[in-house]
Amino acid sequence: MILTDAEELTPLDDAVAIIGGGSFARAVGRVLSHTPADVRMWARRKAARTHLKKSIQNVTVVDDLEEAVHRARLVVIGVSAAGLNDVASQLGPILKGDQVLLHGVRGVGEDFVLPHDVICRHTAARKIAVLGGPLYFDELKHGRPLVALVASKFRSVVDEIKALTQGTPVKVHGSHDVTGVELAGVMSNITHLATGLSNALKFGETARGVLATHGLSEAQILGVHLGAQLSTFSGLAGIADLIPRPIKATARHHHLAKGLVDNVELDKLLDKADGSVEGVNSVREAAELARKHKLTLPLINALDEVLFHGRPPAEAIEEVLQLDLMLGQEALRSSQLLPSGVSARG
Amino acid sequence: MVAGMRQEDQARILTEVQSRILQSVCAGADRGGPQLDEVLADSIFHEKRRLKEQKDSRSRRDELEFYYAVQKKMQRASDKVHGDLVGKIARRYGREIAGNFNERIYQTVTKTGAPAMGLLLNAVSPKRLLRRFPELPTVDDAVVIQGEIEQLRRLHEKGTVILVPTHVSNLDSIIIGFALYKLGLPPFIYGAGLNLFDNPLVGFFMHNLGAYTVDRRKTDPLYKRVLKEYATLTLEHDYDNIFFPGGTRSRSGAIETRLKLGLLGTGMKAYINNLRRKKPGSNIYIVPATLSFQLVLEAETLIDDFLKDVGKARYIITDDEFSKPTRVLDFMQQVFSLDSKIYFTIGRAYDPFGNDVDDEGNSLDPQGRPFDIRYNVLKNGEFVHDSQRDAEYTRHLGTRLSEAYLKDNVVQATHVTAHAMFNELRKQNPKADLMRLLRSGSHSEDVDMRTLYKEVDRLVKELKGLHDRGGIRLGPVVQRGLADEVVQDGLQHFDIYHAEKALTRRGDRVFPTDRALLFYYSNRLEGYRMHREASLLPALTEDHRALRA
Numbered sequence: 057m058i059l060t061d062a063e064e065l066t067p068l069d070d071a072v073a074i075i076g077g078g079s080f081a082r083a084v085g086r087v088l089s090h091t092p093a094d095v096r097m098w099a100r101r102k103a104a105r106t107h108l109k110k111s112i113q114n115v116t117v118v119d120d121l122e123e124a125v126h127r128a129r130l131v132v133i134g135v136s137a138a139g140l141n142d143v144a145s146q147l148g149p150i151l152k153g154d155q156v157l158l159h160g161v162r163g164v165g166e167d168f169v170l171p172h173d174v175i176c177r178h179t180a181a182r183k184i185a186v187l188g189g190p191l192y193f194d195e196l197k198h199g200r201p202l203v204a205l206v207a208s209k210f211r212s213v214v215d216e217i218k219a220l221t222q223g224t225p226v227k228v229h230g231s232h233d234v235t236g237v238e239l240a241g242v243m244s245n246i247t248h249l250a251t252g253l254s255n256a257l258k259f260g261e262t263a264r265g266v267l268a269t270h271g272l273s274e275a276q277i278l279g280v281h282l283g284a285q286l287s288t289f290s291g292l293a294g295i296a297d298l299i300p301r302p303i304k305a306t307a308r309h310h311h312l313a314k315g316l317v318d319n320v321e322l323d324k325l326l327d328k329a330d331g332s333v334e335g336v337n338s339v340r341e342a343a344e345l346a347r348k349h350k351l352t353l354p355l356i357n358a359l360d361e362v363l364f365h366g367r368p369p370a371e372a373i374e375e376v377l378q379l380d381l382m383l384g385q386e387a388l389r390s391s392q393l394l395p396s397g398v399s400a401r402g
Numbered sequence: 403m404v405a406g407m408r409q410e411d412q413a414r415i416l417t418e419v420q421s422r423i424l425q426s427v428c429a430g431a432d433r434g435g436p437q438l439d440e441v442l443a444d445s446i447f448h449e450k451r452r453l454k455e456q457k458d459s460r461s462r463r464d465e466l467e468f469y470y471a472v473q474k475k476m477q478r479a480s481d482k483v484h485g486d487l488v489g490k491i492a493r494r495y496g497r498e499i500a501g502n503f504n505e506r507i508y509q510t511v512t513k514t515g516a517p518a519m520g521l522l523l524n525a526v527s528p529k530r531l532l533r534r535f536p537e538l539p540t541v542d543d544a545v546v547i548q549g550e551i552e553q554l555r556r557l558h559e560k561g562t563v564i565l566v567p568t569h570v571s572n573l574d575s576i577i578i579g580f581a582l583y584k585l586g587l588p589p590f591i592y593g594a595g596l597n598l599f600d601n602p603l604v605g606f607f608m609h610n611l612g613a614y615t616v617d618r619r620k621t622d623p624l625y626k627r628v629l630k631e632y633a634t635l636t637l638e639h640d641y642d643n644i645f646f647p648g649g650t651r652s653r654s655g656a657i658e659t660r661l662k663l664g665l666l667g668t669g670m671k672a673y674i675n676n677l678r679r680k681k682p683g684s685n686i687y688i689v690p691a692t693l694s695f696q697l698v699l700e701a702e703t704l705i706d707d708f709l710k711d712v713g714k715a716r717y718i719i720t721d722d723e724f725s726k727p728t729r730v731l732d733f734m735q736q737v738f739s740l741d742s743k744i745y746f747t748i749g750r751a752y753d754p755f756g757n758d759v760d761d762e763g764n765s766l767d768p769q770g771r772p773f774d775i776r777y778n779v780l781k782n783g784e785f786v787h788d789s790q791r792d793a794e795y796t797r798h799l800g801t802r803l804s805e806a807y808l809k810d811n812v813v814q815a816t817h818v819t820a821h822a823m824f825n826e827l828r829k830q831n832p833k834a835d836l837m838r839l840l841r842s843g844s845h846s847e848d849v850d851m852r853t854l855y856k857e858v859d860r861l862v863k864e865l866k867g868l869h870d871r872g873g874i875r876l877g878p879v880v881q882r883g884l885a886d887e888v889v890q891d892g893l894q895h896f897d898i899y900h901a902e903k904a905l906t907r908r909g910d911r912v913f914p915t916d917r918a919l920l921f922y923y924s925n926r927l928e929g930y931r932m933h934r935e936a937s938l939l940p941a942l943t944e945d946h947r948a949l950r951a
Contacts, residue, residue, distance in 0.1 A: 063774055065774075065776060065777070065780065065783075067783055145769075148767060148768075148769055148771065149771060152773075152774065152777040153776075153778030153779075153780070154777045154778070154780045154781065155777075176768060177768050178768060178769060179767060179768070180765075180767035180773055180775075182755070182778065182794075182795070182798070210791050210794055211790045211791075212781075212788060212790070
């Protein structure tokens with residue numbers, strides 16, 4: 057007997073599940089707690105769940121992942137890249153094909169696997185969306201609207217998330233470039249490591265701008281390599297996200313960079329960090345990817361040397377600052393990523 | 403009527419095609435798409451233009467009259483009349499696609515059940531030809547059927563199968579027909595180009611063994627809609643189909659990577675329609691298949707077409723090797739004389755979303771767990787079509803199929819020998835671009851045998867590694883892996899069939915006597931990133947439809 061002939065279909069609940077207990081998950085929980093949908097939150101650690109219960113009103117914190125996710129219209133994944141594998145593999149047997157998955161992961165897995173690919177390795181879910189853009193959750197405290205970019209290959213998924221956030225102070229923009237938006241998020245953290253070093257070294261505002269531009273250029277190279285759309289990087293998820301932000305993730309990256317300049321060991325810095333510093337692992341994986349595919353990524357290489365090969369930050373950043381800035385086509389050509397477009401007749 | 407199709411199904415399908423097309427045209431008009439009269443005007447425009455150019459068509463006058471009449475009737479007419487006219491055109495297209503069925507011949511064919519190739523020869527049967535070839539080629543020995551045979555058999559029982567083979571030669575459909583017959587499966591139906599129906603060799607089969615007509619010269623969008631709807635409906639009525647998702651025979655010789663998603667998408671349409679009307683056995687299974695020839699009948703014409711007009715395949719070649727019966731028989735006679743094998747490899751099945759399928763017909767998630775795919779098309783408790791969503795699902799399916807083709811491709815001696823030789827030519831002429839190299843304007847011409855052996859040896863090692871990781875299949879000679887044996891087998895094949903050999907050996911040197919052919923056979927290894935170790939870039943663009951400069 058074929059499974060699909062036998063089983064009864066169960067309808068969706070008007071509910072949103074939020075997975076994770078960090079600042080991102082909590083912020084999303086607060087926003088969505090004002091919508092008509094039931095909000096069910098779950099975090100792996102018991103302490104985190106207790107904290108959720110205390111800190112957010114109008115949501116249900118449950119002890120079991122399946123209880124949170126089962127038939128929820130939307131499932132928000134608010135964990136770090138390191139925790140994504142585990143969550144995705146638990147979600148595999150629970151999710152059904154009409155549920156929408158939204159994640160805000162800004163890091164990569166081993167071999168530079170982007171978050172949506174991690175999810176696709178563990179689950180049959182296709183209706184996957186990524187949340188990008190500036191996401192200044194602090195704006196909400198001041199009664200100002202929050203701007204977010206939601207990318208999904210399915211137009212109906214973006215529409216559904218727009219509908220769900222109706223009546224909240226969040227203005228959702230749509231994109232179909234999942235790879236681009238994920239990559240922009242990853243590169244934003246990487247770039248904040250670089251600007252953090254520059255700040256700690258007191259290299260000044262100009263240096264910070266130059267480094268951010270390098271970050272953007274390398275995002276484009278990786279983007280073309282992985283099949284993203286270049287225009288994504290000049291949009292909400294790209295440039296708008298490179299502006300230094302008074303949010304925790306940025307602060308964590310800057311803090312870690314400061315520690316490196318002060319000669320503190322990386323392991324100690326990571327242990328002490330208040331939450332995950334996604335940029336560190338992303339640098340290692342991006343540098344490895346660049347080596348494998350002969351991509352020219354000087355900023356990422358410099359960070360890789362500082363983080364994992366003991367190169368003095370001042371020397372490495374100085375070197376990057378001396379480089380010619382290659383943006384757009386020139387940068388792509390140097391990594392042999394531009395199709396020549398010459399026909400056989402040519 | 404299409405073979406294997408019950409008369410009453412055929413009638414019902416044609417009626418349904420008409421009503422669905424009319425419905426979807428009206429729905430499109432309501433959504434602000436082309437209005438009924440615009441659709442009609444489009445049909446008239448495209449058809450008149452086609453008929454103007456196609457002076458050889460027997461039905462030209464009839465058809466022109468029909469469209470003039472439509473044009474006259476549509477003027478200042480009501481929406482109702484316009485709708486009737488759209489339905490009329492759709493019905494006309496539908497009938498033409500379904501073709502004519504000769505009950506008597508069909509009966510003979512199915513009863514005697516002789517292998518297709520023998521039949522083919524009998525059908526041609528000018529005694530002169532038979533006298534020339536006293537021993538009929540035995541296809542039985544020449545075609546190796548391998549791969550997921552058992553799964554195909556089982557899925558054929560559980561739901562409806564779409565077989566999606568790579569497309570190399572016009573012999574493909576005959577060989578596939580033969581293979582399905584050998585497997586004890588009923589004929590699958592498929593769309594064949596109109597020009598093939600006039601072919602003296604296979605026209606017979608086209609009419610009677612499961613083919614419906616596709617007229618690629620018809621550019622009317624309505625015709626394409628009718629064609630897709632027809633395919634969808636046959637699937638819904640449980641008829642297994644064959645689609646060639648590459649759309650046309652590979653011009654470059656490389657495995658197709660850019661697949662026609664429109665036709666593939668009919669699988670999804672049929673699946674959702676099945677769910678909506680609660681049809682038992684609603685599942686549609688998409689089964690990739692690859693064909694591998696040491697020599698390709700139409701190689702010269704195909705690569706010539708590729709080089710003439712890179713990227714814009716001519717689509718309709720009516721005067722190729724396939725249209726000359728003696729050439730086809732020569733080809734078979736010679737190929738079979740070398741104990742050459744044609745590999746027909748059946749791949750693992752996918753569902754319309756591109757998920758793996760187990761032998762029971764259940765879809766599997768990436769971790770191999772059976773799961774219920776119906777939720778993928780469920781919205782507010784109902785199964786619905788959503789063109790953007792469904793196109794995305796189909797795109798994913800297309801990606802999976804492209805991967806399967808690379809994995810199931812059987813590499814044979816001609817491919818490896820040609821690829822090695824072409825690599826050497828490129829290495830010896832680092833400054834010549836590919837086009838110049840192909841036009842034999844290179845500085846260095848020939849390669850000594852030892853160099854060729856060395857490159858073949860390197861390729862074979864790389865291929866074996868790929869094979870061990872499940873990335874490709876190897877023919878027996880390549881599998882044994884002795885460079886001199888591979889080259890010998892390759893040269894022997896190049897020797898026997900093509901007018902100008904791809905490669906010629908003189909003493910201890912090898913000459914690229916037909917570079918275009920060499921390139922054609924070499925391209926069978928495109929897409930495997932085999933070029934890296936030779937520090938060469940791939941010769942073709944990623945879609946395998948143009949040269950990389």
